[in-house]
Amino acid sequence: MKHAHIRRFVLLAVLLASVNFSVLAQKSVRTLVDEKNVRAEMGFLASDAMQGRGSGTIFERVAAEYIGSQFMQFGLEPAGENGPDGKPTFVQSVDISRQSFAEAPWLKYYDKTIVHGKDMVVLSTTSASVTGGIQLVGTGEIPRADAAVIMRAKEGEDLRGAMGAARKLITAGASIVLIEETPEIRANWANFASRMPSFTASNSKPSMIAVVSKAAADELAGEADGLLVTFEGKLNPVKKQQTWNAMGKITGSDPKLSAEVILLTSHLDHLGVRENAPGDDKIFNGADDDASGTVAVLELARVLGRGIKPKRTVYFVCFGSEEAGGYGASYFVNNMPFAKDKLVANLEFEMIGRPDSKVKPDELWLTGYERSNLGPELAKRGAKLVQDPHPEQNFFQRSDNIQLARAGIIAHTVSSFGLHTDYHHASDEIKTIDFAHMTRAINSMVMPVKWLVNSTFKPAWNPGMKP
Numbered sequence: 132m133k134h135a136h137i138r139r140f141v142l143l144a145v146l147l148a149s150v151n152f153s154v155l156a157q158k159s160v161r162t163l164v165d166e167k168n169v170r171a172e173m174g175f176l177a178s179d180a181m182q183g184r185g186s187g188t189i190f191e192r193v194a195a196e197y198i199g200s201q202f203m204q205f206g207l208e209p210a211g212e213n214g215p216d217g218k219p220t221f222v223q224s225v226d227i228s229r230q231s232f233a234e235a236p237w238l239k240y241y242d243k244t245i246v247h248g249k250d251m252v253v254l255s256t257t258s259a260s261v262t263g264g265i266q267l268v269g270t271g272e273i274p275r276a277d278a279a280v281i282m283r284a285k286e287g288e289d290l291r292g293a294m295g296a297a298r299k300l301i302t303a304g305a306s307i308v309l310i311e312e313t314p315e316i317r318a319n320w321a322n323f324a325s326r327m328p329s330f331t332a333s334n335s336k337p338s339m340i341a342v343v344s345k346a347a348a349d350e351l352a353g354e355a356d357g358l359l360v361t362f363e364g365k366l367n368p369v370k371k372q373q374t375w376n377a378m379g380k381i382t383g384s385d386p387k388l389s390a391e392v393i394l395l396t397s398h399l400d401h402l403g404v405r406e407n408a409p410g411d412d413k414i415f416n417g418a419d420d421d422a423s424g425t426v427a428v429l430e431l432a433r434v435l436g437r438g439i440k441p442k443r444t445v446y447f448v449c450f451g452s453e454e455a456g457g458y459g460a461s462y463f464v465n466n467m468p469f470a471k472d473k474l475v476a477n478l479e480f481e482m483i484g485r486p487d488s489k490v491k492p493d494e495l496w497l498t499g500y501e502r503s504n505l506g507p508e509l510a511k512r513g514a515k516l517v518q519d520p521h522p523e524q525n526f527f528q529r530s531d532n533i534q535l536a537r538a539g540i541i542a543h544t545v546s547s548f549g550l551h552t553d554y555h556h557a558s559d560e561i562k563t564i565d566f567a568h569m570t571r572a573i574n575s576m577v578m579p580v581k582w583l584v585n586s587t588f589k590p591a592w593n594p595g596m597k598p
């Protein structure tokens with residue numbers, strides 16, 4: 132009897148293990164993140180109704196309120212400002228004073244002037260007054276502090292590549308980088324020149340990057356090494372605006388570890404509506420950039436918000452006005468709701484809506500992977516994270532994570548952006564999103580993030596790799 136009983140039990144166990152259990156195990160992996168939820172959140176954020184979530188517009192605010200409302204439903208605690216009833220909300224409004232040029236800015240050296248829109252197009256500037264000394268820098272050479280580097284055109288280098296190289300020069304100490312025009316830039320010259328350059332928020336010293344005509348590059352390169360170059364422009368009266376961050380948190384459950392914070396972020400804004408965009412579609416939906424990353428933050432909030440609370444405190448923040456110059460993140464970094472030394476790590480999610488053919492289909496890449504031990508440690512815990520396959524793009528510097536990294540925080544961006552041509556175009560739409568990829572991508576980060584928010588592991592910069 133006993134024997135028969137055991138045999139039956141063994142049979143049952145074998146059945147469970149061979150059929151039911153494996154099905155259950157597969158199912159539990161699959162259902163951590165549900166594609167239906169991913170579609171629902173993307174459908175709202177990237178819909179035409181949201182008018183491209185333009186930085187600082189009412190649509191950005193609606194996006195922030197929506198995300199906050201989701202956070203609330205997922206069981207998060209509010210981490211925003213107090214509402215009219217005196218109770219904390221899930222949204223933080225940030226006052227920003229935006230500078231704008233009243234007329235085309237210019238570059239001066241000796242008695243010569245190069246004007247934006249004519250012999251130059253300014254691609255990025257943090258100030259209406261930047262100076263530098265002319266320097267010709269060879270490949271890989273480090274510029275002098277406050278150099279005005281003239282970057283000669285390189286065969287086959289596209290604007291993105293040149294911009295990446297220029298950003299590296301700025302990080303290395305240059306204050307001005309002047310990129311010689313290429314045929315690709317010349318073909319789009321009128322488009323660049325039609326817009327007044329906007330300012331990028333920055334906590335570092337003034338800097339600017341511009342493209343100059345071939346004639347201007349020739350002249351500048353012929354000038355004496357170290358000759359002073361000045362970038363200036365007349366400003367409009369400062370415009371007071373607002374931007375909105377969506378903020379929720381889960382207070383850690385461990386008496387000691389709850390003092391430590393893991394920060395999960397994205398940017399909720401995009402480029403809005405641009406009436407002078409070519410073609411009929413004027414709405415820049417920003418489905419991949421960065422509704423996709425925002426949905427990753429939402430879905431991680433959904434998973435972490437249910438069940439056993441993480442040991443460490445987790446903040447979920449979707450920043451406003453990244454596209455306008457990183458204003459939401461900049462405010463956050465300067466006004467952290469916790470002591471800065473309690474912030475263990477930041478993972479930003481940007482553009483995970485489509486796979487990158489440069490890596491394996493199920494892989495994501497982490498910007499600055501080689502800079503700290505965070506990526507490798509997450510990979511050990513199952514994250515499908517690899518090194519950024521586009522180092523020339525300098526993506527580590529191109530997302531909100533950089534503002535935290537510059538403040539000393541271990542901060543990287545998770546992405547699978549394969550340099551698709553819909554980037555910053557009205558065609559970055561829902562219909563281009565690969566939902567199976569995106570769901571799998573978010574899913575693949577759940578267990579590694581769960582490990583991070585429950586561990587005592589503190590990541591560190593690799594020697595000499597701190598930005």
Ligand SMILES: [Zn+2]
Nearest residue numbers: 398420421481
């Ligand atoms: Zn983005």
